[in-house]
Amino acid sequence: xxxxxxxxxxxxxxxxxQNVDHIFGYPGGAVLPIYDExxxxxxxxxxxxxxxxxxxxxxxxxxxxSGKPGVILVTSGPGATNVVTAxxxxxxxxxxxVCISGQVPTHLIGTDAFQECDTTGITRPCTKHNWLxxxxxxxxxxxxxxFEVATTGRPGPVLVDxxxxxxFQKTKYNRPKKEKKLNxxxxxxxxxxxxxxxxxLMSKSxxxxxxxxxxxxxxxxxxxxxxxxxxxxxxxxxxSTLQGLGSFPGDDNQFLGMLGMHGTYEANNAMxxxxxxxxxxxxxxxxxxxxxxxxxxxxxxxxxDIDPSSINKNVKVDLAIVGDVKTVLSSTLKSLKQKKSKFxxxxxxxxxxxxEKIQKWRSVRSLDYIGSEETIKPQYAIERLYELTKDKDSYxxxxxxxxQMWAAQHYKFNxxxxxxxxxxxxxxxxxxxxxxxxxxxHPKKLVIDIAGEASVLMTIQEMSTAVQYNLPIKIxxxxxxxxxxxxxxxxxxxxxxxxxxxxxxxxxxxxxxxxYNCVGIRAKTPEELDDKIIEMLNTDRPVIFDxxxxxxxxxxxxxxxxxPHNQMILGPKDQESKKITGKGKSLx
Amino acid sequence: xxxxxxxxxxSNKKEKFDTHIIVVWVDxxxxxxxxxxxxxSGRGYNIESLAVAQVDEKLKISRITIVTTGTPQVVNQIKLxxxxxxxxHKVADxxxxxxxVIFKEMALFKIVGPNNKLEGALKACKKYNPVLLDKTKKxxxxxxxxxxxxxxxxxxxxxxxxxxxxxxxxxxAMTRGADIFK
Numbered sequence: 001x002x003x004x005x006x007x008x009x010x011x012x013x014x015x016x017x018q019n020v021d022h023i024f025g026y027p028g029g030a031v032l033p034i035y036d037e038x039x040x041x042x043x044x045x046x047x048x049x050x051x052x053x054x055x056x057x058x059x060x061x062x063x064x065x066s067g068k069p070g071v072i073l074v075t076s077g078p079g080a081t082n083v084v085t086a087x088x089x090x091x092x093x094x095x096x097x098v099c100i101s102g103q104v105p106t107h108l109i110g111t112d113a114f115q116e117c118d119t120t121g122i123t124r125p126c127t128k129h130n131w132l133x134x135x136x137x138x139x140x141x142x143x144x145x146x147f148e149v150a151t152t153g154r155p156g157p158v159l160v161d162x163x164x165x166x167x168f169q170k171t172k173y174n175r176p177k178k179e180k181k182l183n184x185x186x187x188x189x190x191x192x193x194x195x196x197x198x199x200x201l202m203s204k205s206x207x208x209x210x211x212x213x214x215x216x217x218x219x220x221x222x223x224x225x226x227x228x229x230x231x232x233x234x235x236x237x238x239x240s241t242l243q244g245l246g247s248f249p250g251d252d253n254q255f256l257g258m259l260g261m262h263g264t265y266e267a268n269n270a271m272x273x274x275x276x277x278x279x280x281x282x283x284x285x286x287x288x289x290x291x292x293x294x295x296x297x298x299x300x301x302x303x304x305d306i307d308p309s310s311i312n313k314n315v316k317v318d319l320a321i322v323g324d325v326k327t328v329l330s331s332t333l334k335s336l337k338q339k340k341s342k343f344x345x346x347x348x349x350x351x352x353x354x355x356e357k358i359q360k361w362r363s364v365r366s367l368d369y370i371g372s373e374e375t376i377k378p379q380y381a382i383e384r385l386y387e388l389t390k391d392k393d394s395y396x397x398x399x400x401x402x403x404q405m406w407a408a409q410h411y412k413f414n415x416x417x418x419x420x421x422x423x424x425x426x427x428x429x430x431x432x433x434x435x436x437x438x439x440x441x442h443p444k445k446l447v448i449d450i451a452g453e454a455s456v457l458m459t460i461q462e463m464s465t466a467v468q469y470n471l472p473i474k475i476x477x478x479x480x481x482x483x484x485x486x487x488x489x490x491x492x493x494x495x496x497x498x499x500x501x502x503x504x505x506x507x508x509x510x511x512x513x514x515x516y517n518c519v520g521i522r523a524k525t526p527e528e529l530d531d532k533i534i535e536m537l538n539t540d541r542p543v544i545f546d547x548x549x550x551x552x553x554x555x556x557x558x559x560x561x562x563x564p565h566n567q568m569i570l571g572p573k574d575q576e577s578k579k580i581t582g583k584g585k586s587l588x
Numbered sequence: 589x590x591x592x593x594x595x596x597x598x599s600n601k602k603e604k605f606d607t608h609i610i611v612v613w614v615d616x617x618x619x620x621x622x623x624x625x626x627x628x629s630g631r632g633y634n635i636e637s638l639a640v641a642q643v644d645e646k647l648k649i650s651r652i653t654i655v656t657t658g659t660p661q662v663v664n665q666i667k668l669x670x671x672x673x674x675x676x677h678k679v680a681d682x683x684x685x686x687x688x689v690i691f692k693e694m695a696l697f698k699i700v701g702p703n704n705k706l707e708g709a710l711k712a713c714k715k716y717n718p719v720l721l722d723k724t725k726k727x728x729x730x731x732x733x734x735x736x737x738x739x740x741x742x743x744x745x746x747x748x749x750x751x752x753x754x755x756x757x758x759x760x761a762m763t764r765g766a767d768i769f770k
Contacts (some may be wrong), residue, residue, distance in 0.1 A: 120619060121619075125630045309665060
């Protein structure tokens with residue numbers, strides 16, 4: 001007779017078979033049997049966070065930077081509810097997470113027992129799928145299926161809720177068998193005709209643009225390689241969403257920068273005026289499209305996405321190719337080479353006028369700002385950080401707000417999986433725990449959280465986690481004492497009524513760093529900034545860097561509310577030189 | 589249109605709403621109805637009526653029939669979102685006008701009153717396959733099967749005969765002829 005394992009052991013047996021090496025978690029009454037077994041499974045390292053939301057974001061950072069699913073272990077009730085924000089965040093940004101939660105024993109479910117909550121009910125709308133395991137014999141197959149659901153198709157979070165009595169019960173353990181496809185939900189639904197049609201559209205176009213998103217990253221590093229190959233083979237311009245940054249080199253001449261609400265002038269105008277838009281792994285999010293009725297009115301639109309429900313959700317497209325980006329790109333390249341081997345040459349002339357136009361938009365230099373010798377401009381801080389770290393293979397996470405947009409605009413990414421940011425949900429407090437997770441996955445690499453002082457305070461407790469595990473993350477705070485993006489909207493949209501957006505009693509971040517037993521560094525002037533950044537980079541311990549920046553700087557360019565792409569507001573430098581301050585104001 | 593002070597844009601487009609019948613085959617497991625219904629409420633779709641029961645005991649498959657309204661784009665989203673749910677096997681969708689499909693709802697009417705009224709009520713239901721399920725000196729329970737609007741009409745018309753209670757199901761659907769839903 002084969003050996004019997006407890007439910008708690010089975011949880012770890014499954015993780016071993018799924019090649020899990022790190023889990024992020026926090027113990028509690030309803031998961032204690034699982035924590036009991038932790039010591040018997042040496043290949044699995046547990047990272048103890050300080051709040052379950054931190055476990056969730058750390059798992060997200062781990063997943064996004066490594067391509068593997070992030071695993072979370074939390075207790076019932078508050079443990080589960082605390083992780084909901086991170087699950088929702090992962091759902092919006094398509095990050096594969098497997099969350100194991102403890103539950104009160106089955107006979108107490110529904111009695112309002114201590115630390116009971118309807119975990120599967122609460123997490124149903126923010127997971128791809130979830131399970132309450134009520135029979136020990138279902139446990140192993142459920143956990144294996146959970147990993148499969150999280151990582152296949154459009155990735156996302158899943159949750160397995162395990163009552164405490166199930167964790168104690170014993171049964172046999174079966175290794176996962178190769179599962180057949182989920183209810184026939186396979187992921188490639190395109191045929192050669194669509195690829196041919198795409199190539200036909202590409203060869204006819206004189207004003208083309210690639211618009212790429214997080215789907216390229218999720219499809220794996222190979223997809224980014226293929227994307228580069230395709231972009232170089234066509235000579236087309238390319239822009240990227242916030243989540244897609246890094247799939248194409250940020251310093252390449254064909255790259256127009258990020259698009260959308262705070263995207264570059266050239267990217268947004270090219271999106272508006274193009275005659276062919278090829279969307280690869282992006283979802284026509286409302287931060288991208290601006291006013292939907294006037295979105296890119298003259299273009300043929302192609303949408304390549306693994307999720308059929310993304311097609312025609314926000315924007316109607318002319319050609320939909322449902323499939324994995326990697327597979328679609330490789331088919332496209334193959335056909336392109338076969339049918340139009342001289343595509344680049346024949347296309348150069350056709351798109352030359354288009355490139356001239358793009359150069360004109362570029363010459364506006366929409367990311368420029370007015371420098372200062374007295375105060376550190378936040379954009380300048382990011383520029384310096386980039387210049388001083390670009391030779392290292394660094395990983396950047398962010399919180400949410402102005403600093404996030406400045407980071408996306410001014411930090412250039414050349415590789416996929418190097419940029420971790422909360423895009424869809426916009427979760428303040430994401431960056432610090434995400435940096436913890438990234439550093440766990442890449443212990444030798446430089447990991448920087450570009451933060452705002454308001455966001456970082458939401459999950460600052462995870463510094464303690466970083467210190468415990470010797471994770472030398474760098475928290476680079478652009479400290480303007482305001483919730484900067486809130487303040488900016490209040491200035492531009494709410495008659496400068498700065499309601500509750502100023503934090504009057506901030507901690508001393510240098511002292512706070514010392515209290516956490518890590519290193520605090522403060523920079524107050526542009527003059528000392530470089531030296532301080534170098535000091536930070538030379539410190540092999542966690543650092544909180546308090547970068548005191550201009551308090552009232554705004555993030556430009558910007559598409560104002562309800563406006564299409566070609567009606568951007570540019571920065572103050574441009575407004576001064578063109579005297580359009582009045583008009584710019586009326587636009588918002 | 590409100591003058592937006594937020595960074596969300598408003599659309600001026602007005603599109604026609606159609607009534608659709610969506611049929612969903614799902615694993616009959618705990619929480620599956622909540623998943624389907626939650627998808628509708630969470631994404632702001634309408635449910636006009638809902639009928640659900642297990643149809644295959646061995647495979648444990650339930651069939652859910654949902655009557656909904658929406659623009660073509662919304663109805664398409666409903667189908668695509670439903671197909672993404674793990675316990676969903678297949679999804680079919682029909683316009684209410686579709687001649688190739690039969691739609692039926694059932695209603696129970698309780699009539700209380702003197703004999704002539706009870707008989708009047710039964711007679712009024714004649715077109716809709718009335719079945720007298722229960723009869724006392726003072727009351728009748730009549731079952732009819734009909735279309736939604738016909739039942740709506742009967743619920744009004746029977747008032748004068750002493751209708752005191754109405755109970756009705758959601759619509760169920762089946763294709764005409766030898767074809768089955770694919």
